[in-house]
Amino acid sequence: MSFDGLSKTFASRRRNAGFYLHPVALLITLLAIAAMVKLGFWQIDRGQEKQAIVDYHATSSAQQTQSLTLEHIRQQSLQTDDQIEITGSFQDGAYFLVDNQTYNGRVGYHVVALLENEALAPYLVPVNLGWVPLGGPRDTLPEVELPQGTRTVSGRIQLPAERPFLLAEQEFSAQLPQRVQYLELDSIRAQTQLPLASFSILLNENIDFGFRRDWPVVVMEPHRHYAYAAQWFGLAIAALVIFLIANKRLARRPPQPLQQQHTSEDSGKNNKNGSGEHKP
Known part of the structure; x- marks a missing residue:
């Protein structure tokens, strides 16, 4: 029996067994x-x-709120969500606008200002003051008024992601303010020589200065993943x-019997051969 015949026999047996697997x-x-x-x-x-x-x-x-110290910055001992407090003043016009941030369905920026404190010198502490709307064409940065005078900032630590999703590699300049895709503090420090701390502070929502703030712990709740x-x-x-x-x-x-299949195939071949002219 040929291979074709064995294949058809095997297929027929599988069909007769009540199940067929292609x-x-x-x-x-x-x-x-x-x-x-x-x-x-x-x-x-x-x-x-x-x-x-x-x-x-x-x-x-x-946990109890900690006072930010120079050792915290040097040793990089703080973790995400640690509660921190610091008193200082914001450098006028020294802030980053983190792009593509939404609030109640509207698109805008997060304003990350640089706080200075003599006890933390020479470091500057990035503080996320909240959300502001675009305010006009994208090629024009909105004008932002930072809190004036000495302020007590309390909030929670946010460490940058090791591998943030970026549309393109970022390039930074020392000229502020400037728009960024993501607050890559290590890259900003390396490219601009600004003495930034390795973390930022999310300003508490109950503070009476700053901008609109709503800090979700996670973007998607665990039960949604489940x-x-x-x-x-x-x-x-x-x-x-x-x-x-x-x-x-x-x-x-119903499977076609093998003998009938061969007969049908032979008949088809004869019909094909007979479609031309017959020789005497």
């Missing part, structure tokens, strides 16, 4: 299910990471069920 369809289905399961577990991991951030924030919020994970797992199960049902229906089709 190799290509099986491979595609398995790859799709594997991808969806992987995405589900990835969402679970993200949810656990966000939950850890939320728990740490709750713990830090319950819900997405459940959806991916559900899609994987649905893909498997649909595949099994489709192959079950294929198996229910």
Whole structure:
């Protein structure tokens, strides 16, 4: 028996067994299910990471506020969400405008001003004062009035992300104010020689100066990630069920006997040969 005949015999036996598996369809289905399961577990991991951030924030919020010292800056001992307090004055016109920030559906900037304190010299502490609207064309920076005089700043520490998502590599200048995609403090310090601390302070929402502020602990709550994970797992199960049902229906089709298949093929060949002129 030829290879073609063995393949047809094997397919017929699978059909007679009540189930039919198409190799290509099986491979595609398995790859799709594997991808969806992987995405589900990835969402679970993200949810656990966000939950850890939320728990740490709750713990830090319950701790006593620390006074910022020069040792904190030199040793880089502060962590994200640590409660901090510092008294100083903002340098006039010395601020960054962090682009693409939204507030109640409106697009604008976060204003990060530089606070100086004699006890922390020569370091300048970036303080996020909150959100301001665009205020005009994008090629024109909005005019921002910083708080005047000596101010007591209290808020929580924010450390820059190690690998922020950026549309393009940023270039900074020492001329302020300036617009930035992201507050890359290490890069700003290296390119401008500004003596910036390695963190910024998110000004507390109950402070009576600054701009509009709403600091979410995480952008997406942990339960949202778990819900997405459940959806991916559900899609994987649905893909498997649909595949099994489709192959079950294929198996229910009455198979054509092998002898009849060969007869039909031979008849087709004869008809093809007979379509031309007959020789005497």
